Amino acid sequence: MFGYYFDLALRSLRRNPVLTALMVLAIGLGIGASMTMLTVLHLLSGNPMPERSAQLFYPQLDPQGIEDYREGEDPPTQMTWIDAMNLLNARKGIHQAAMSGGQVTVRPGQGDHRAFYVDARFTTADFFAMFDVPFARGGGWSSSDDDRQARVIVIARTLADKLYGEGQAVGKMLRLGQNDFRVVGVIEPWRPVPHFYDLTSGGYQDGEQVFMPLSTALALHQGIGGSLECWGYMSFDNLDRKTAPCSWVQFWVQLDTPAQQQAYREFLLSYSQQQKMLGRFMRPPNTRLHDLMGWLDYNKVVPGSVQLQTLLALGFLLVCLVNTVALLLVKFLRRGGEMGVRRAMGASMRSIFAQLLAEAALVGLCGGVVGMLLTLFGLWVVRQQPAHYAGLAHLDAPMLYATFVLALCTTVLAAVFPAWRACRLPPVRALKIQ
Amino acid sequence: MHPILSALKHHKATVALVVMEIALTCAIVSNALFLIGDRLSNMQLSTGVADNELIWVRSDSLREGGTSGGAMSLEQADLAALRGMPDVTAAVRANSLPLLNASMWRSGISVQPGLPKATFNSIAMYLGTPGIVGGLGIKLEQGRDFLPQEYADYSPSANQAPPSAVIITRTLAERLWPGQSALGRPIFMGEKGKYVTHVIGVTTHLLNPTLSGRTNSEDNLLLPVRSVPGGMYVLRTEPGARDAILRDLPAVLDRVDNDRILTGSDSYARTVSDYFHDDRALIWLLLVVIGCLLALTALGVVGLSSFWVQQRTHQIGIRRAVGATRRDILRYFQVENFLIVSGGIAVGLLLAVAMNLLLMKQYELPRLPLAYLPVAALALWALGQLAVLGPALRAAAVPPVVATRSV
Numbered sequence: 001m002f003g004y005y006f007d008l009a010l011r012s013l014r015r016n017p018v019l020t021a022l023m024v025l026a027i028g029l030g031i032g033a034s035m036t037m038l039t040v041l042h043l044l045s046g047n048p049m050p051e052r053s054a055q056l057f058y059p060q061l062d063p064q065g066i067e068d069y070r071e072g073e074d075p076p077t078q079m080t081w082i083d084a085m086n087l088l089n090a091r092k093g094i095h096q097a098a099m100s101g102g103q104v105t106v107r108p109g110q111g112d113h114r115a116f117y118v119d120a121r122f123t124t125a126d127f128f129a130m131f132d133v134p135f136a137r138g139g140g141w142s143s144s145d146d147d148r149q150a151r152v153i154v155i156a157r158t159l160a161d162k163l164y165g166e167g168q169a170v171g172k173m174l175r176l177g178q179n180d181f182r183v184v185g186v187i188e189p190w191r192p193v194p195h196f197y198d199l200t201s202g203g204y205q206d207g208e209q210v211f212m213p214l215s216t217a218l219a220l221h222q223g224i225g226g227s228l229e230c231w232g233y234m235s236f237d238n239l240d241r242k243t244a245p246c247s248w249v250q251f252w253v254q255l256d257t258p259a260q261q262q263a264y265r266e267f268l269l270s271y272s273q274q275q276k277m278l279g280r281f282m283r284p285p286n287t288r289l290h291d292l293m294g295w296l297d298y299n300k301v302v303p304g305s306v307q308l309q310t311l312l313a314l315g316f317l318l319v320c321l322v323n324t325v326a327l328l329l330v331k332f333l334r335r336g337g338e339m340g341v342r343r344a345m346g347a348s349m350r351s352i353f354a355q356l357l358a359e360a361a362l363v364g365l366c367g368g369v370v371g372m373l374l375t376l377f378g379l380w381v382v383r384q385q386p387a388h389y390a391g392l393a394h395l396d397a398p399m400l401y402a403t404f405v406l407a408l409c410t411t412v413l414a415a416v417f418p419a420w421r422a423c424r425l426p427p428v429r430a431l432k433i434q
Numbered sequence: 435m436h437p438i439l440s441a442l443k444h445h446k447a448t449v450a451l452v453v454m455e456i457a458l459t460c461a462i463v464s465n466a467l468f469l470i471g472d473r474l475s476n477m478q479l480s481t482g483v484a485d486n487e488l489i490w491v492r493s494d495s496l497r498e499g500g501t502s503g504g505a506m507s508l509e510q511a512d513l514a515a516l517r518g519m520p521d522v523t524a525a526v527r528a529n530s531l532p533l534l535n536a537s538m539w540r541s542g543i544s545v546q547p548g549l550p551k552a553t554f555n556s557i558a559m560y561l562g563t564p565g566i567v568g569g570l571g572i573k574l575e576q577g578r579d580f581l582p583q584e585y586a587d588y589s590p591s592a593n594q595a596p597p598s599a600v601i602i603t604r605t606l607a608e609r610l611w612p613g614q615s616a617l618g619r620p621i622f623m624g625e626k627g628k629y630v631t632h633v634i635g636v637t638t639h640l641l642n643p644t645l646s647g648r649t650n651s652e653d654n655l656l657l658p659v660r661s662v663p664g665g666m667y668v669l670r671t672e673p674g675a676r677d678a679i680l681r682d683l684p685a686v687l688d689r690v691d692n693d694r695i696l697t698g699s700d701s702y703a704r705t706v707s708d709y710f711h712d713d714r715a716l717i718w719l720l721l722v723v724i725g726c727l728l729a730l731t732a733l734g735v736v737g738l739s740s741f742w743v744q745q746r747t748h749q750i751g752i753r754r755a756v757g758a759t760r761r762d763i764l765r766y767f768q769v770e771n772f773l774i775v776s777g778g779i780a781v782g783l784l785l786a787v788a789m790n791l792l793l794m795k796q797y798e799l800p801r802l803p804l805a806y807l808p809v810a811a812l813a814l815w816a817l818g819q820l821a822v823l824g825p826a827l828r829a830a831a832v833p834p835v836v837a838t839r840s841v
Contacts (some may be wrong), residue, residue: 022733022734022737026730026733026734029726029730033723033726105496105695114695115496115695116695117695117697235591235592235593236592236593237589237591237592304796305712307797308793308796309716309719312462312466312719312720312723315458316462316726316727318458319455319458319459319462319730319731320730322451322454322455322458323455323730323731323733323734325451326448326451326452326455326734326737326738327738329447329448329451330737330741334744385711385712386711387712421447
C-alpha cells in the first residue's frame with residue numbers, strides 16, 4: 001500500500017517541479033537554520049560530566065562584611081582561602097578539592113627554546129579522582145604533597161610530548177618560572193564542555209596544560225590569576241591571598257547520596273554559625289549548595305546571543321512551515337478532481353488522507369536532506385567564528401537523526417490540515433466541476 | 435472592494451495561512467532590522483584615539499627578582515628602542531586601550547569629599563606615561579595636556595594617592611557636573627574620598643576597554659603616571675608602515691633584553707575590528723534570515739496567486755466577456771493582494787511589538803522604535819505587489835472567449 005502511495009506521491013511531485021522544489025527548499029532552509037542553532041545550543045548547554053554531575057556540588061559561603069548586607073542576596077561565587085582550607089580539612093564529602101586558575105611560564109631547558117605561557121590549574125589532591133581525569137601515565141599527587149607544598153606537577157599529554165617526546169615525561173624535572181618541578185603524571189586530552197569547575201574566565205575555554213598543588217603555587221608565587229572579589233578598601237599590591245578579605249578559590253565536593261547532601265547542607269550552616277561566633281563572619285548564615293548542572297544554570301553559561309539566534313532560527317522554521325502548509329493546501333485542493341475519481345472508485349477517505357500524508361513525508365524527507373547539508377554548512381560557518389566554543393561545533397549522530405526526525409515530523413504535521421481539508425471534499429462536487 | 439472580500443471568504447483557510455505567514459515575517463523582519471540598527475550604532479562609536487595609526491605590543495620580562503626600579507628602567511629602554519624604529523612618531527606605555535576587550539581597574543569616585551560611599555561607581559582608569567595624549571591621538575575639547583611634573587608613581591591597585599591631574603571625557607564631565615564646566619574641579623577617590631585629583635582637561639571622546647550595555651561607555655579617567663607595570667607599549671605610526679613595524683617589533687625588543695615573553699601585538703585597527711566581530715556576524719546572520727524570509731514569503735504569494743488565477747480562469751473569462759478590461763482584472767488581483775498583505779501587516783505589527791517586549795525582558799534590548807514598523811510594512815506591501823504582478827498579468831491576459839468554453 002505504502003509503495004503505491006509513494007509512487008502516486010512521486011508522480012504528483014514531478015508534475016509540479018517548481019512548487020515541489022519550493023516546498024523542499026522552504027523545509028530545508030528552516031530545518032538547516034534551526035538545526036545549526038540547536039546543535040550549538042545542545043553543545044553549549046550539555047552536561048560536562050554525564051556520569052557524575054548529580055554527585056558533584058559547589059558550596060557557597062558568605063564571609064563578607066555587614067555594611068552592604070541585604071537579606072536574600074546570593075553569597076560570593078568563590079571562597080576565601082581560609083574557608084576553602086577549613087572545608088577541605090573537614091573532609092565531609094567523598095572527595096573535595098579547592099582550586100584556582102592561572103598561568104605559568106614554561107622554560108624549556110634546551111638552549112634555543114623560548115619560554116612560553118600555558119594555562120595552569122592550581123588545586124588539591126582529590127581533583128583528579130573527583131573529576132575522573134584520564135591519566136596516560138603516572139598519577140596525581142597525594143594530600144600529603146599538598147601539606148608539604150611539594151614541587152610536583154601533572155601535565156597534559158600535548159605539552160609532555162612537545163617537551164620530552166612521547167611517553168618520556170614522568171619523573172622529569174620541568175622549570176616553571178623560577179622553580180623546578182617533578183612531573184608525576186601525564187593526562188590524556190581532557191576538556192569538559194562547559195569548563196564547569198571554573199567559570200570565572202568564560203564557560204568554554206580550553207583545558208589546562210599544567211596542574212600544580214595550590215599550596216605550592218601560593219608559596220612559590222606561581223601566577224595564580226582568575227577572578228578575585230574583595231570587600232573593604234585595601235592595597236592589592238603584595239596582596240596576601242591567604243588572609244585578604246577576598247574570595248578567589250573555587251571549591252567542589254562529591255556527595256553520593258541524598259543523605260550525604262543533606263548532611264553537607266547542615267554542615268555548611270553550622271560552619272557559618274561557628275565562624276560567626278568566632279567573629280570571622282559578620283552576616284547571618286547564607287549558604288548555597290548547587291549541583292553541577294544547577295551551578296551552570298546559576299552562572300548562565302550559555303551565551304545570550306546563542307539563545308537569541310536559536311529563537312530566531314525557530315521563528316524562521318515556523319514561517320517556513322506556515323509557507324509549506326499554505327503551499328500543500330493549494331496543491332492538494334487543486335487535485336480535487338483526481339481525488340474525486342479515486343473516491344468514486346471506492347477509495348476511503350482514510351486512504352486518501354494517508355496518500356496525501358505520504359506525499360508530504362516524501363517532501364519532508366527531501367527537505368531533511370537539504371536541511372542536513374545546510375546544517376553542515378551552518379556549523380562550518382560557526383566554526384569560522386573566533387568564539388571559544390566555535391571549534392566544538394560538529395554534528396554528532398543524535399543531532400543528525402534529529403535533523404531527519406524534525407524535518408519529517410514538521411512536514412507531516414504541516415500536511416495534516418491541508419490533507420484533512422482535501423479529503424473532505426465531496427467526490428460528487430469534484431467530479432461535477434470537471 | 436466588496437466582491438473581492440466576498441470572494442476571499444471562500445478561501446478562509448488559505449487566506450488565514452497567508453496572513454499568518456506575512457504577520458510572522460513582518461514581526462521577525464522588523465525586530466531583525468531593529469537589532470541590525472542597534473548593533474550598527476554601537477559599531478559607529480568613535481574610540482577617541484587615532485584608530486588607524488596605532489600599534490600595541492605586550493611584553494613580560496622574565497628577569498628574576500625584578501624590582502620596580504629595574505622594571506621601570508627596562509620600560510624606559512624599551513620605549514627608547516621603539517622610538518628609534520623608522521616611521522614611529524611616538525611610543526608610550528598604557529594600561530589599556532578603548533575596545534581592547536580586556537579587564538581593567540575600575541574605581542568609585544565622588545565630587546564631594548568625605549562621603550562614606552562613592553557616588554559614581556565602576557569608572558574605568560586609564561594610565562599613561564609621558565606623551566600619552568599626543569601619542570594616542572586623544573583630542574582635548576577643553577583644558578590642556580598633562581605637564582611633565584604631573585606624571586607620578588601610581589598604581590590604582592595600591593590604595594595610594596592618585597596623580598594631581600586628571601583628564602576626563604565630555605560625557606563623564608556632563609554626568610559629574612551637569613551644565614557646568616569641569617575644568618579645575620576636584621574628584622575624590624579612595625576610602626571615604628580621602629584622595630583628591632583635579633580635572634585639567636576634557637576629551638571629546640574616549641571609549642572604555644569594554645562596552646557593557648548602551649550607557650556609560652565613556653565613563654573613564656585618564657591619569658598621568660611614570661610607569662605602567664603589566665601594561666602595554668603603544669606606538670603611533672602611519673597606516674602604511676604598520677605591518678613592517680609589527681614584523682620588526684620582536685627583534686627590536688629582544689635587542690634590549692631577550693629574556694621576555696611577547697604575549698601579543700597587533701595593529702589597533704584590527705583590535706577594534708575584532709571587538710565588533712560578533713556584532714558583524716550577527717548582522718550578516720540577520721541579513722541572511724531577512725533575505726530568506728522575504729524570498730520565501732514572496733514565493734509563497736506567487737504560488738498561491740498562480741493557483742487562484744488558474745482556478746478562476748473561467749470566472750475571469752466571464753468578467754472579460756461582460757465588459758471588464760484587462761486593467762480591471764489586473765487591478766482586482768492587486769487589490770486582493772493588498773488586502774491580504776494589509777491584514778498580515780496589521781497582525782504582524784502587534785506581533786512585532788510583542789516579540790520586542792519578550793526580547794527586552796530576556797536579553798536587555800532597548801524598546802523597538804516605532805519608526806521601524808512602517809519600514810517593514812512598506813517593504814512587505816512592495817514585496818506583495820511585486821509577487822502578485824506575474825500571476826495578475828497572466829490573469830489579465832485571459833481572453834474573454836474562455837468563458838464560452840466549458841473548461
